[in-house]
Every structure is written in C-alpha cells, then in structure tokens.
Amino acid sequence: MRFLILLAFVITPLTGWAQDRSATxxxxxxxxxxxxxxxxxxxxxxxxxxxxxxxxxxxxxxxxxxxxxxxxxxxxxxxxxxxxxxxxxxxxxxxxxxxxxxxxxxxxxxxxxxxxxxxxxxxxxxxxxxxxxxxxxxxxxxxxxxxxxxxxxxxxxxxxxxxxxxxxxxxxxxxxxxxxxxxxxxxxxxSDVYRSDEEVLQELFKALTTGLQFTADTRLGRPLGTFDQPRPTRAEARRAGRSLRHVQLSLIALRDLAQRLASISPEASATLDAAFAQSLDLTERLDDPVFAGVADPQGRLRVEALQQSIGRIREIAAADLGPALGVAAGFNALDGD
Amino acid sequence: MTTRRGFMAGMLATGLAPKPSWADAGNPAYLSAAKRPDGSYHLYGLDELGAPLFSVPLPDRGHAAAAHPSRPEAVAFARRPGTFAIVLDCISGGIRSRMEAPEGRHFYGHGVFSADGSLLFTPENDYEAGQGRIGVWQAGTDYIRIDEFSSGGVGPHDIARLPGTDTMVVANGGIETHPDAGRAKLNLPVMRPNLTYLDGMGQVTGQIELNADLHLNSIRHLAVRDDGLVAFAMQWQGDGAVHPPLLGLHRDGDDVLLLQAPDDLHRRMEGYAGSVAISSDGGSVAITSPRGGAIQMFDTDTAVFAAELPQGDVCGINAGPEGFVATTGNGTVIHMEQGRVLGAESHRVAWDNHLIRL
Missing domain, CATH: 1.20.1420.20 (M75 peptidase, HXXE motif)
Structure with missing residues (x-):
C-alpha cells in the first residue's frame, strides 16, 4: 500500500507535465x-x-x-x-x-x-x-x-x-x-514531422527567439546603423510609415506566444511579461513612426534603449523559458557562428 | 652600429642561428579562443591533452586561428564582424604583431597560410558590395596587406588549403550581412552558398553548389585530408521541420556526397553543425552541434554513420592523437575515439566555437 502511494506521487507530476505540454x-x-x-x-x-x-x-x-x-x-x-x-x-x-x-x-x-x-x-x-x-x-x-x-x-x-x-x-x-x-x-x-511534444515546443520556442532577434537586429538594427552612419532610409516599410508599427505588432504577437509557452514555466512567465511590457512601453513613448530620429543623438538613444530592452527579453527567454522547454542555453548553443 | 635585430638577421641569413620551430614552442597542440568567468576573452594554447600552456588576452570575442606551416606562429582572428587579428608567438605566448582589416572589410574569423608560409589568406566581407573577398597578407615580421580577390560567393566563412598544394577551398556561406546591423541575415530568400576552389592567385579552379532545395543550407566550416578530400559542415536556415544533411564530402572535380546519421540521431543536431574535423588517420570525419549537444562521427571511406557522443554545448573539434579532441562551452576538453571517451579535462572557461590544431 505504501508502495502504491509512493508510486502515485511519482507518476502524478509526470503525467501532469505531459498534459501541460500537450495543452500548451x-x-x-x-x-x-x-x-x-x-x-x-x-x-x-x-x-x-x-x-x-x-x-x-x-x-x-x-x-x-x-x-x-x-x-x-x-x-x-x-x-x-x-x-x-x-x-x-x-x-x-x-x-x-x-x-x-x-x-x-x-x-x-x-x-x-x-x-x-x-x-x-x-x-x-x-x-x-x-x-x-x-x-x-x-x-x-x-x-x-x-x-x-x-x-x-x-x-x-x-x-x-x-x-x-x-x-x-x-x-x-x-x-x-x-x-x-x-x-x-x-x-x-x-506523423514523422515532429516526433514528440518536446520537438514541437522547441519549434515554437525557436519561433519566439528568432522573432525577437529579427525585430531587434533587423527591424531596429538596420535603421540604427552606426553612430557615425545612421541609416534611417533602411527602416522597414518606412514609405508607408509602418516601421515602428511593425516593431509593436511583432512584440504584441511574440508576447502572446511567450505567455502561452510560459504556462509550462510559471516562474518565467511573470519576468517575461514584465520585460515585454517594458519594451512595448518604450515603443509607445517613442513617437518616431519611421525611426527618422536615429540620425540625431537623442532620438537614437531611445531607439537603442528599445533594442536593448528586446535583448533583455531574449536573455530571459533563453535563460528561464528555454531550459523548461528542453532547449539548450550554452555559450556555443546560444551564439554560434 | 650593429643593432641586435640586424645582428640576428645576419645570423639568420648565414644560417648560424637555428630558426625557432614548432618544437621550441613547448609543443602546444591546439589553439582555442575562450571566455573567462569574468567575461574577458582570451586565446589559449593547449597541449595534446588539452591542458592550457599559455593564454593571451583578446580585445573582443575571438573565433578561429591559422597556424603558420613552419614558424611557431599563429594568427588569431576576431569573430565576425570583427576587424582585428593578432599574430601570436607560440613559444612565448606573446603578441608579435596586429592586423586590422582594411576600410570597408571585416574578417569572418578564419584564415589560412600559403604552403611556404609567405602569405596569409583571410575571408572577408566587402559589406557595401555584399560580396566575399579573400585578403592577401605578406606574412613577414609584420603582416602587410598586399592584395585581395573575390571569394567566389557571398559570406565566405572558413578557408583551408589542400595539403601539399596552394589550392585553397572556401566555404562561401551565402549569407549577406552588414556590420551596421550586426549579424542580421539580409538575403535569405536569395542566398546561394557554394564551395569554391581557388589557386594562390585567386583564379577559381572549381566550384560547386548544392541542389536548389538546399539553398538555405549555409556551407560554413571545412576540414581537409592529406589527399585533398574536403569535408564541409552546414547550418540550415530554413524550416525547422526539415532536416537536411549537415555534412558533405567533396573532392575537386567529383560529385558531392552528403552524409547524415540515422533520422532519430540526425534530428538531434537541430539543423546546425558548428565545426567539422577529420581524424589523424583520415578514416573518420566528425561534426559537432552545440544546440543538439552531440558529436557525430562518420567513416570517410564508406560515408556511413559510425557513432554519436552526447556532449553539452560542444562545438570545437579537431583531430587528436587518436580519434578526436573536442571542446565545450562548459569548459570541457574531451578525447574520444569512435564515440568512446578516452579522457576529459575541465577548465573554468567557456571554450569558443573552434579548436585549431597546430
């Protein structure tokens, strides 16, 4: 009897974990x-x-x-x-x-x-x-x-x-x-495309981190250029006045994905959401729809602050959420070449 | 007045002074860049067993290095899009000289010497044009930029020399980047990686591309065997649900052979091979995947998968006294043969992407 109780203790969390993954x-x-x-x-x-x-x-x-x-x-x-x-x-x-x-x-x-x-x-x-x-x-x-x-x-x-x-x-x-x-x-x-819930979760996690990276490095990094040579004309969809909007829309979508994935790791959930909230708050206060401000030092600083805040979301995702989903977070795994 | 340097030069010219050789260097067997716990970057010389012999501070994150064929000297490169390289005295661990990429270029972190050691070739990005270049440096007391030519593609990453020849092989990864936007990939829809063979004058003597459905498979790293067999490792930029091969074997003039482990194991590599190496006996080729935490070995003659060794955050790999030696971001240096661990050492550093054999 004692054995059975012990077994029940051991099995329940595991089954719960599998259900969590599947439900997520x-x-x-x-x-x-x-x-x-x-x-x-x-x-x-x-x-x-x-x-x-x-x-x-x-x-x-x-x-x-x-x-x-x-x-x-x-x-x-x-x-x-x-x-x-x-x-x-x-x-x-x-x-x-x-x-x-x-x-x-x-x-x-x-x-x-x-x-x-x-x-x-x-x-x-x-x-x-x-x-x-x-x-x-x-x-x-x-x-x-x-x-x-x-x-x-x-x-x-x-x-x-x-x-x-x-x-x-x-x-x-x-x-x-x-x-x-x-x-x-x-x-x-x-099917044979993904073999397990883990593989699916890893694909979804990759979508999150790659999406964050694209927004930080490309959507913001392209117009930022360098201090000596800012590149406002490289802003995404600037002709239609959509550059900042794309950063906001992508962050909103990525935040939604992150929150759903983080249901597996409640500890990561709160810190991730706070980091997203901070980035979105920065976009609200930026008032620079096509990142024209990257050409002057003050405007540039604010776009850089936004880029850095997205970097922090990536760090939290890699350190706190990734391991919970079975994604390696080592020095080479995170940043190879 | 006879300067010390002039005196030495005279001695060298008359052959009276023995030239320093690799044997005088305390026999460092490998070089690897690393990050220390305090966040600083260093280049390490390691002995055959992976024990550090010396270390030199680097101004920023390093990547790979090129060993001079006769002088106990190596050039360590910045990680892309870095512009520095340092010429290292492998006897003292001191810095002999520094190189800076010319205006409008950056290094990719790799390089190779000519057979006689007089020239150094460096894959570089002409980032305004979005084209790959090979820089040519005269490798004297100082390293002087004397020429450059096309790499035969975009995003040239690794470069190697076919032993006993001055034919070079370049892995043109195909991905356009601009240092303004760091490492952001700018041309994925139209990227076309290739493997290009060049003579010492920059003439293309051979070039292969994979099938169009593999155009997102970036050809990045190389290992060569004494007989000119080239092993190349790839990094998949496409759909994560697709699992293309990450390792190829090629001999100039022949068809490409693509290798992969049985499906379950192959998937563990997560579409990413970080380094490739051929064993000293030439019979085995290995790739590493830090993302998948695995080393996979294949028979070079039959192209058949031989063994896998799980190893967290593994990336650097090269030929060992037997089999292979690999390094990890957790500080481990591991010796293995056919998936069997022969020995392991741990250090308080994160070994960076590549392990260079001297």
Whole structure:
C-alpha cells in the first residue's frame, strides 16, 4: 500500500507535465497560430478585392486594405515553419530586408517592359520573388518614383496581380494549417514531422527567439546603423510609415506566444511579461513612426534603449523559458557562428 | 652600429642561428579562443591533452586561428564582424604583431597560410558590395596587406588549403550581412552558398553548389585530408521541420556526397553543425552541434554513420592523437575515439566555437 502511494506521487507530476505540454501546444495552435493565419487570409482576400475595386495607388480603400493585411502578416511573421516555408511562401509575402534594392529594380523592370506576366496568377508566381508580396506592394502604392513609373494601366494590372498573389499565398498557408499542420503539432506522434511534444515546443520556442532577434537586429538594427552612419532610409516599410508599427505588432504577437509557452514555466512567465511590457512601453513613448530620429543623438538613444530592452527579453527567454522547454542555453548553443 | 635585430638577421641569413620551430614552442597542440568567468576573452594554447600552456588576452570575442606551416606562429582572428587579428608567438605566448582589416572589410574569423608560409589568406566581407573577398597578407615580421580577390560567393566563412598544394577551398556561406546591423541575415530568400576552389592567385579552379532545395543550407566550416578530400559542415536556415544533411564530402572535380546519421540521431543536431574535423588517420570525419549537444562521427571511406557522443554545448573539434579532441562551452576538453571517451579535462572557461590544431 505504501508502495502504491509512493508510486502515485511519482507518476502524478509526470503525467501532469505531459498534459501541460500537450495543452500548451494545443493552446498555441488554437489561440495563437490559427487565428493569426485566418486573419491573414481574410485580410489578404479583402486586399485583393480592394485592388480589383480601385487600383489607384492613392486609393483610401486600397491603402486601408493593404495596411490591414500587412498588419496581419506582421502578427504571424515569426511563425516560420511548415506551411509558410512550403514553396518559399513566406519569402513571397515578405521580401525584406532588401540590401541590394532588388524590389524596386524588379518592379521597375516589369513596369518598363510591361511584362505580360501580370495577366495570369500562375505565371505571376514565377516572377522574381523580390517583386511579390507586401513590400513590393508598398513600393507600388507609396514610393514616389515607382508609383508614377510607366503607364497607369500597367501599374494597375501589376498592383492587382501582386495583391491577388498575396491572397493566393495567404490562402494556401491557411489551408495547409487547417488541413493537416495544426493536427500535426497537436498530435506529433501521428506523423514523422515532429516526433514528440518536446520537438514541437522547441519549434515554437525557436519561433519566439528568432522573432525577437529579427525585430531587434533587423527591424531596429538596420535603421540604427552606426553612430557615425545612421541609416534611417533602411527602416522597414518606412514609405508607408509602418516601421515602428511593425516593431509593436511583432512584440504584441511574440508576447502572446511567450505567455502561452510560459504556462509550462510559471516562474518565467511573470519576468517575461514584465520585460515585454517594458519594451512595448518604450515603443509607445517613442513617437518616431519611421525611426527618422536615429540620425540625431537623442532620438537614437531611445531607439537603442528599445533594442536593448528586446535583448533583455531574449536573455530571459533563453535563460528561464528555454531550459523548461528542453532547449539548450550554452555559450556555443546560444551564439554560434 | 650593429643593432641586435640586424645582428640576428645576419645570423639568420648565414644560417648560424637555428630558426625557432614548432618544437621550441613547448609543443602546444591546439589553439582555442575562450571566455573567462569574468567575461574577458582570451586565446589559449593547449597541449595534446588539452591542458592550457599559455593564454593571451583578446580585445573582443575571438573565433578561429591559422597556424603558420613552419614558424611557431599563429594568427588569431576576431569573430565576425570583427576587424582585428593578432599574430601570436607560440613559444612565448606573446603578441608579435596586429592586423586590422582594411576600410570597408571585416574578417569572418578564419584564415589560412600559403604552403611556404609567405602569405596569409583571410575571408572577408566587402559589406557595401555584399560580396566575399579573400585578403592577401605578406606574412613577414609584420603582416602587410598586399592584395585581395573575390571569394567566389557571398559570406565566405572558413578557408583551408589542400595539403601539399596552394589550392585553397572556401566555404562561401551565402549569407549577406552588414556590420551596421550586426549579424542580421539580409538575403535569405536569395542566398546561394557554394564551395569554391581557388589557386594562390585567386583564379577559381572549381566550384560547386548544392541542389536548389538546399539553398538555405549555409556551407560554413571545412576540414581537409592529406589527399585533398574536403569535408564541409552546414547550418540550415530554413524550416525547422526539415532536416537536411549537415555534412558533405567533396573532392575537386567529383560529385558531392552528403552524409547524415540515422533520422532519430540526425534530428538531434537541430539543423546546425558548428565545426567539422577529420581524424589523424583520415578514416573518420566528425561534426559537432552545440544546440543538439552531440558529436557525430562518420567513416570517410564508406560515408556511413559510425557513432554519436552526447556532449553539452560542444562545438570545437579537431583531430587528436587518436580519434578526436573536442571542446565545450562548459569548459570541457574531451578525447574520444569512435564515440568512446578516452579522457576529459575541465577548465573554468567557456571554450569558443573552434579548436585549431597546430
């Protein structure tokens, strides 16, 4: 009898732990991933319809739909595994950063040649990946040169083709998530893609840390440049005035993911959430929508403070949350080359 | 007036003074950069058993080093996007000279000497152009920049020389970065890593790319066997649900052979090989994964998986007296043969990514 009681003590927490993991995954899939990609799919459909209705670059309806769909993308842009990676779909939605200016070059070439590839959705999937997705559309709607280049009729057809292509890609991602990928994360033992809850949690944790890294190093690091050579013109989606907004939206989405993952490690939960709150507070007080302030010392200091605060979230995630999810946190594991 | 230096030079010219050699260096067998508990960075010389013989402070985090073929001298490089390198006297552990990457370039943390030791070649980033370069330095008392040429790709990381020749092989990792944005990857959608063979003048004599579906598999580190067989280790930048090979074998002019452990074990590497080495007898090749905490060994002739050894935060690896010697971020130096541990030592430092054999 005593033996049985002892056994019960030993087994209960273990079973509870397994249930925790499974429940955590189910929560992330159903409350974080699927709603995010559903929003992206519906906002992208609305974007394509808006482009059909009015393809003028300055159209309020089109710009509104573009910004809504772009918001939806930023909210899932950290979920880079499975359906987003099939056939380079995520790159086709989001070709950025673009250090060689491939997007304006590709768009200019298409407009100047009046490339008939815009006439077919299938054919459009074969154009340079730099001419597809939200960042291409941003140039077509907001860039003074590109939005006035060549013939209006061709630009209209191109805007509609890019919007329809974004819609197709977003629908394909959602379909894959709904059809099989959600189930595969929730019940990894039924497939060969992930073999256990641990592997799934590690994938989700990687999405969190990679997302934080992208926001700190690329979304903020690119415009920051160096003190001697700040690069405000490298700010993400600055033409549409969205640079700071992307940092905020990504932090909000990453905070949501972090909180759901941290249900496994309540100690990490509070410190992580406080760190996110601090970063978001800094974004609220920044008042610099396209990081133009990086060029003057005071404005720069505030963007740097934001970048450092995201660095702290990463440190907490790596030190407190990662190990609870079975992710190594060593000197080389965290920062190899 | 005869200066001491002039006198010495005369002695050397007439062959009266014996030139210092690696045998005079107390026989350090390996070099490795490390981080100390106080946060400072040092370069260590280690003996065959992994015991530290000397250490030299580094201004920032180090990465790898290049050993001179005859002089007891090595060049230790900053980790990318660092711009410093130090020329180290491996007898005294003193610094002989310092190198600074030219304006508009940074080092990747690796380098290699020409067969006669007169030149040093360094993979560098021409970051405004987003193109890989190989810097050429005259390796005299001081190291003087004399030339540079294309690396044959973007993001050249490791470089090695095929033994007995002046043919070099470069791992062009394919990833564009700019020091303004630290280590942020700027070109993933269009990255195209390759393995490029160059002669000492910079002429490309061979180049291979993997299949297009592996374009996100960054070719990063190299090991070469005496007969010119090249082993290359990769780091996957794509979907975590995909588990491509992380190790390849190649001989210039032949097809590439990609190797991986049986699926369960292969997945443990988490898409990341940090270092690669070939054993002294040439029969075995090993990769490490700090993320997966594992060392995996393969037979070089059959390309068949041989053994795995779990080892937390392992990254540095090189040929040992038998088998391999590996280092970890936890301070361990481990000797192994075919997955069997022959001995281990622990030090109060975090060994950095690479273990360089002298």
């Amino acid at each position: 995954i189910q929560d992330v899939v159903e409350a974080h991933i699927l709603p995010g990609f559903t929003r992206l799919a519906s906002a992208s459909a609305a974007l394509s319809q808006a482009a059909q209705a009015d393809c003028a670059a300055a159209s309020e309806g089109l710009r509104g739909a573009f910004n809504d769909a772009f918001d939806a993308w930023i909210g899932v842009s950290h979920l880079r595994f499975g359906p987003t990676e099939t056939g380079n779909r995520a790159f086709a939605l989001a070709f950025w950063p673009d250090p060689r200016s491939a997007t304006p070059k590709a768009l200019s070439a298409m407009i100047e040649a009046e490339d008939p590839v815009v006439e077919s959705a299938d054919a459009f999937q074969t154009v340079s990946i730099a001419a597809r997705g939200f960042y291409a559309l941003e140039f077509l709607l907001y860039d003074p040169q590109i939005s006035a280049l060549g013939s209006g009729a061709y630009r209209c057809a191109l805007i509609r083709a890019v919007a329809a292509d974004v819609d197709n890609t977003a629908q394909a991602i959602l379909t894959d998530w709904q059809d099989h990928y959600a189930a595969l994360l929730i019940s990894p033992e039924n």
